[in-house]
Amino acid sequence: xxxxxxxxxxxxxxxxxxxxxxxxxxxxxxxxxxxxxxxxxxxxxxxxxxxxxxxxxxxxxxxxxxxxxxxxxxxxxxxxxxxxxxxxxxxxxxxxxxxxxxxxxxxxxxxxxxxxxxxxxxxxxxxxxxxxxxxxxxxxxxxxxxxxxxxxxxxxxxxxxxxxxxxxxxxxxxxxxxxxxxxxxxxxxxxxxxxxxxxxxxxxxxxxxxxxxxxxxxxxxxxxxxxxxxxxxxxxxxxxxxxxxxxxxxxxxxxxxxxxxxxxxxxxxxxxxxxxxxxxxxxxxxxxxxxxxxxxxxxxxxxxxxxxxxxxxxxxxxxxxxxxxxxxxxxxxxxxxxxxxxxxxxxxxxxxxxxxxxxxxxxxxxxxxxxxxxxxxxxxxxxxxxxxxxxxxxxxxxxxxxxxxxxxxxxxxxxxxxxxxxxxxxxxxxxxxxxxxxxxxxxxxxxxxxxxxxxxxxxxxxxxxxxxxxxxxxxxxxxxxxxxxxxxxxxxxxxxxxxxxxxxxxxxxxxxxxxxxxxxxxxxxxxxxxxxxxxxxxxxxxxxxxxxxxxxxxxxxxxxxxxxxxxxxxxxxxxxxxxxxxxxxxxxxxxxxxxxxxxxxxxxxxxxxxxxxxxxxxxxxxxxxxxxxxxxxxxxxxxxxxxxxxxxxxxxxxxxxxxxxx
Numbered sequence: 001x002x003x004x005x006x007x008x009x010x011x012x013x014x015x016x017x018x019x020x021x022x023x024x025x026x027x028x029x030x031x032x033x034x035x036x037x038x039x040x041x042x043x044x045x046x047x048x049x050x051x052x053x054x055x056x057x058x059x060x061x062x063x064x065x066x067x068x069x070x071x072x073x074x075x076x077x078x079x080x081x082x083x084x085x086x087x088x089x090x091x092x093x094x095x096x097x098x099x100x101x102x103x104x105x106x107x108x109x110x111x112x113x114x115x116x117x118x119x120x121x122x123x124x125x126x127x128x129x130x131x132x133x134x135x136x137x138x139x140x141x142x143x144x145x146x147x148x149x150x151x152x153x154x155x156x157x158x159x160x161x162x163x164x165x166x167x168x169x170x171x172x173x174x175x176x177x178x179x180x181x182x183x184x185x186x187x188x189x190x191x192x193x194x195x196x197x198x199x200x201x202x203x204x205x206x207x208x209x210x211x212x213x214x215x216x217x218x219x220x221x222x223x224x225x226x227x228x229x230x231x232x233x234x235x236x237x238x239x240x241x242x243x244x245x246x247x248x249x250x251x252x253x254x255x256x257x258x259x260x261x262x263x264x265x266x267x268x269x270x271x272x273x274x275x276x277x278x279x280x281x282x283x284x285x286x287x288x289x290x291x292x293x294x295x296x297x298x299x300x301x302x303x304x305x306x307x308x309x310x311x312x313x314x315x316x317x318x319x320x321x322x323x324x325x326x327x328x329x330x331x332x333x334x335x336x337x338x339x340x341x342x343x344x345x346x347x348x349x350x351x352x353x354x355x356x357x358x359x360x361x362x363x364x365x366x367x368x369x370x371x372x373x374x375x376x377x378x379x380x381x382x383x384x385x386x387x388x389x390x391x392x393x394x395x396x397x398x399x400x401x402x403x404x405x406x407x408x409x410x411x412x413x414x415x416x417x418x419x420x421x422x423x424x425x426x427x428x429x430x431x432x433x434x435x436x437x438x439x440x441x442x443x444x445x446x447x448x449x450x451x452x453x454x455x456x457x458x459x460x461x462x463x464x465x466x467x468x469x470x471x472x473x474x475x476x477x478x479x480x481x482x483x484x485x486x487x488x489x490x491x492x493x494x495x496x497x498x499x500x501x502x503x504x505x506x507x508x509x510x511x512x513x514x515x516x517x518x519x520x521x522x523x524x525x526x527x528x529x530x531x532x533x534x535x536x537x538x539x540x541x542x543x544x545x546x547x548x549x550x551x552x553x554x555x556x557x558x559x560x561x562x563x564x565x566x567x568x569x570x571x572x573x574x575x576x577x578x579x580x581x582x583x584x585x586x587x588x589x590x591x592x593x594x595x596x597x598x599x600x601x602x603x604x605x606x607x608x609x610x611x612x613x614x615x616x617x618x619x620x621x622x623x624x625x626x627x628x629x630x631x632x633x634x635x636x637x638x639x640x641x642x643x644x645x646x647x648x649x650x651x652x653x654x655x656x657x658x659x660x661x662x
Contacts (some may be wrong), residue, residue, distance in 0.1 A: 079346075080345065080353060080386045081388070082384060082385070083387045084128070085128045087124075088121075088130050088131055088132050090130060091117065091383065093109075093112050093383065094110060094111055094113075094355065094358065094375055094376050094377035094381050095152035096109050096110025096111075096357070097155055097165070097168075098156060099157065099158045103125045104122050104124055104125065105123040105125060105374075106120065106182070106184070107374060108148070108163075108165060109154060109168065110375065111377075111381070113380070113381045116150035116151060116169075116170070116171060117152075118147070118148055118150040118151070119133075120133040120189075121133065125372075134187060148180050150170065150171070151168035151170045152203065152357075153168050153203030153204045153220075154169075154203065155205065155207040159212075161183065163182040164179065164181055165179070165180040165182065166205075166207050166216065166233075167201065167202050167203060167205055167207075169203035176198040176201055177202065178194075178201075193238060194238050194239070195239045195240070196240035197231075197241065198240045199216060199231045200221055202219035202222075203254070204218075204219050204220045204255040204271075205227070205254065206257065206258035206268075208258055208259065208266060211263070212236050213233070213235070215243075216231045216232075216233065217250075218254060220255075225252075226251075226253055226272070226274050227254075230245065230249075243289070244289065245289045246289055247291040250268045250280070251278070252274065253270075254271055254272050255271050255305040256278070257308065257309035259336075261314075264286055265286070265336070266284040267281065267316070267336060268281070269281050270303065271305045276303070277323040279303040281334075281339075294339050295339070296339045296340065296341055297564060297568065298341035299332070299341045299343060300341070301318075303323055304323065304328055306321050306322065306356055307321025307322075308358065310360060311336070311362070312362055312369045314336050315369075316333065316334040316335075317344060317362065318333075319331040319373065320353040320376075322356075327355075327356065327378075329347050330343060330344075330347075331344040331347070351386060352373055352386050355376025355377055355378045355382060357375070358374060358375050359373065367391050369391070370387055370389050373387070374386075
C-alpha cells in the first residue's frame with residue numbers, strides 16, 4: 001500500500017488479528033465495574049459483522065461456545081422469515097445503526113417518526129431476548145459529557161469488544177464528525193478526542209474498517225450537500241487524515257453501500273446523487289490509490305439508495321433500497337471477484353427489506369450465512385426482526401463429511417484381496433495396477449510391486465493412507481510368494497526340506513521346472529514393466545494433452561469473457577442508440593406537431609389576408625366612388641366660380657360719391 005497510509009497490508013492484517021484478540025481503545029474505563037479481557041479463541045467459527053446496514057467484511061473470532069447457530073432453528077430458509085424475540089423490545093425506528101459483537105447485536109439511535117432516539121439496545125442472539133443498555137455517564141478528561149446525542153444516519157463499526165459510532169444527523173448538528181466508542185462489557189460510551197483534519201459533519205455516509213483503520217466516504221452535510229470525499233481515521237492515535245487518490249472516483253452521493261474486500265479494494269455501490277438515484281459500482285485499489293468504474297455481468301440492478309449490504313467471503317449481499325418513486329425488496333448477490341450480479345431471493349412486499357432505513361448485519365459460520373434485518377419504515381416505523389439463512393455452497397461436500405479410510409493390515413493373500421476390494425473406489429489407474437499385482441503377485445517381483453504400491457499411494461490422493469499402505473505392503477512383501485521363489489537355490493535348509501518332502505535325489509532335476517517357471521515369470525515381469533512404462537509414457541502424454549486442454553479452456557473462457565464484455569458494450573451501445581432513437585422520435589413528433597401548428601397558423605393568416613383583401617377591394621371601390629363625387633363636386637365648384645366671374649364682369653360700374661366730385 002502507499003506510504004502515505006503509514007501501514008502495509010501485513011500490518012493491517014496483524015492489526016485485525018490484534019483486534020480479534022480483544023484489542024480495544026485507550027480510553028478511561030468505568031470505575032463501577034472492572035474490565036474483563038476477551039477470552040482467546042481457538043475455534044474455527046468466524047462471525048462476520050457489519051457496519052449499520054452499510055456493511056464491511058469485519059471479522060471477529062470467538063470460541064465455539066460463544067454462539068452456536070444450531071442452538072436455534074437457523075435452518076436454510078427460502079426467504080426472509082420473521083424471528084420471534086422476547087424481552088424489552090426497542091421502540092419502532094428507522095435510519096438507525098446496528099452491529100454485531102459475539103452473540104450480541106447492538107442497535108443505536110434512529111428516528112421514531114416523531115423524534116430522534118439516543119438509546120442503546122442489545123439483542124442476545126443465543127437467547128433471542130432484547131435488553132436496554134444503561135450507559136453510565138462519565139466526564140471525559142476535557143470535561144465533556146460522555147452521553148451520545150440523539151442521532152440518525154450514523155455508522156457503527158465493531159472493533160474488538162467495543163463499537164465505534166461515527167457521524168450522523170443530530171439536533172443541533174455538529175460542524176465536524178464526532179467519534180464515540182461503546183464498551184460491550186461495561187456498557188459505557190466515551191467520546192474520542194479526534195485529532196488531525198477532522199471531516200465535516202454528515203449523515204448517510206459509509207465507514208469500513210481494516211484493522212485499526214477506518215475509511216469514511218461520502219454522505220450529506222447538514223445543508224443537504226452531497227459529498228464524495230475520502231478520509232482515514234486511525235483508532236490507535238484517534239487521528240483523521242484525508243486521502244489522495246487518482247482517477248475519476250464516484251460522484252457525490254449519500255445513502256450508498258460500501259465494503260472493503262481483503263483489506264485492499266474498497267467498493268462503492270448506488271446511493272442518491274444531487275438529482276438522481278444511482279446503480280453504478282466503483283472500486284478503489286489501496287495499493288495504487290486509483291479509482292475505477294466496474295463493468296459488471298449478470299443481471300442489471302435497478303437504481304437504489306438506502307439499501308443494506310453484507311460481505312461474506314467473495315459474495316456481497318445487497319438488500320432493499322429504492323428511489324423516490326419505488327422501493328425494492330429483493331436481495332441481490334455480487335461476486336466481487338468475477339463482478340457478476342445474481343438474484344438471491346425476492347421477499348413479499350410485507351418484508352422489512354422493503355422498508356426505508358432498515359439495518360442488516362451478517363453472521364457467517366462455516367457453511368452458513370445468516371442475515372439479520374431490523375426496523376425500518378414503510379407507513380409506520382417497525383421493530384420487527386427478520387432473518388435469511390443461506391448455505392455458502394448448497395452443492396459442495398465438505399471434506400470432513402467424506403468417509404474415513406481405515407488403516408490396512410494384511411496377514412495373507414486373502415487379506416490383500418480384501419484390501420484391494422476396499423481400495424477399489426480410489427482411482428481407475430490405482431485400481432488397474434492393484435488388480436494386475438494381485439492377479440500375478442509372483443510376476444510383479446519385489447521392485448515392480450513396490451513401485452506399483454507407490455503409484456497407488458500417489459494416485460489415491462490420500463497422503464497418510466499412501467504412507468501406511470506402503471509400509472504395510474512392504475511388510476507383506478517379506479513373506480510373499482515372490483520372495484520365496486526368488487530365494488537363492490543354494491540354501492541348504494530349503495534344498496533338504498524340498499528333497500525330504502518330494503523324494504527327489506537330484507535337486508537340479510527337481511529345480512528345472514521351477515527355474516523355467518521363474519524365467520518365464522521374470523520375462524512376464526519384464527513385459528509387464530515395459531507395458532507399465534508404456535502406460536506411464538501415455539500417462540505423461542495424456543497429462544500434457546490435459547494441460548493443453550486446460551490452457552485452451554482458460555483461453556476459451558478468457559475469449560468468452562471478452563466476448564461477453566463486447567456483448568455488454570454492444571448492449572450498452574444498443575441501449576444508447578435506443579435512447580437516441582427515442583429522443584429522435586420525440587423530436588420528430590415535436591417537429592410534426594410544430595408543423596401542424598404552423599400550417600394551422602398559416603391557414604388562419606391566409607384567411608385573415610383574404611378577408612383583408614376583400615375589405616381593401618371594397619374600400620377601393622368606395623374610394624373610387626368618393627373620388628368621382630369629389631371630382632364632380634370640383635367641377636360643380638369650378639362652374640360656380642365661372643358663373644360668379646361672369647356675373648361679376650356684367651355688373652354696372654358704381655357711381656362716385658358726392659364728396660369725391662367736390
